[in-house]
Amino acid sequence: MKRMIILAPSLLGVMMASLSATAHAADGAEVYETCAACHGEKGEGTDSGPALTGVVGRKAGSASGFRYSPAMKRSGITWDAEQLKAFLANPQAKVKGNRMPFDGVHDEAERDAVVTYLEGLK
Ligand code: HEC
Structure with missing residues (x-):
C-alpha cells in the first residue's frame, strides 16, 4: 500500500499502459x-x-x-458480436431468468477474445 502512494504519476501511467497491453493479448481459446x-x-x-x-x-x-429455458427461447435475440458481449458481461441481466449456470466473463478483453473465438466456431 505504502509503495503505491509514493509512485510517481508518470510511472503509474506506464504501469497502466502495460497492464492493458497484457489484457488485450487475451486468448479466446484459453477463455473458451x-x-x-x-x-x-x-x-x-x-x-x-x-x-x-x-x-x-x-x-x-x-x-x-x-x-x-423459456427465457432464452423468448429473448428474441439474434446473436451477433455485440449481443454476445452484452450477454457474457452479465448473463442474467441480458436474458433475465435464463438457465446458464455461469456468471459471465468480467474482463472486457477476455470477453472480446472469446467472442472472436465464437465467431470462428463453425
Ligand atoms: C456450467 C455450464 C455453462 C458454462 C460454464 C457456460 N455456459 Fe453458456 N449456456 C449454458 C446453458 C445451460 C445455456 C442455455 C441457457 C438457457 O436455456 O437458459 C447456455 C447458453 C449460452 C448461450 C446462448 C446459446 C443459444 O443457443 O442461444 C451462449 C452464447 C453461451 N451460453 C455462451 C457461453 C460462453 C461463451 C461461455 C464461456 C465463457 C459459457 N457459455 C459458459 C451453460 C453454460
Whole structure:
C-alpha cells in the first residue's frame, strides 16, 4: 500500500499502459476453456449446454437437441458480436431468468477474445 502512494504519476501511467497491453493479448481459446465443460470442446454442445458452433447469426435458444429455458427461447435475440458481449458481461441481466449456470466473463478483453473465438466456431 505504502509503495503505491509514493509512485510517481508518470510511472503509474506506464504501469497502466502495460497492464492493458497484457489484457488485450487475451486468448479466446484459453477463455473458451471455461465454457467447454458445458458447451463442448469444439462447441458441439453437451447435455449441460447447447452447441455454440454457428451461434453467431443464430436466433437465441434455437440449437437443436438442447432444452433451453423459456427465457432464452423468448429473448428474441439474434446473436451477433455485440449481443454476445452484452450477454457474457452479465448473463442474467441480458436474458433475465435464463438457465446458464455461469456468471459471465468480467474482463472486457477476455470477453472480446472469446467472442472472436465464437465467431470462428463453425
Ligand atoms: C456450467 C455450464 C455453462 C458454462 C460454464 C457456460 N455456459 Fe453458456 N449456456 C449454458 C446453458 C445451460 C445455456 C442455455 C441457457 C438457457 O436455456 O437458459 C447456455 C447458453 C449460452 C448461450 C446462448 C446459446 C443459444 O443457443 O442461444 C451462449 C452464447 C453461451 N451460453 C455462451 C457461453 C460462453 C461463451 C461461455 C464461456 C465463457 C459459457 N457459455 C459458459 C451453460 C453454460
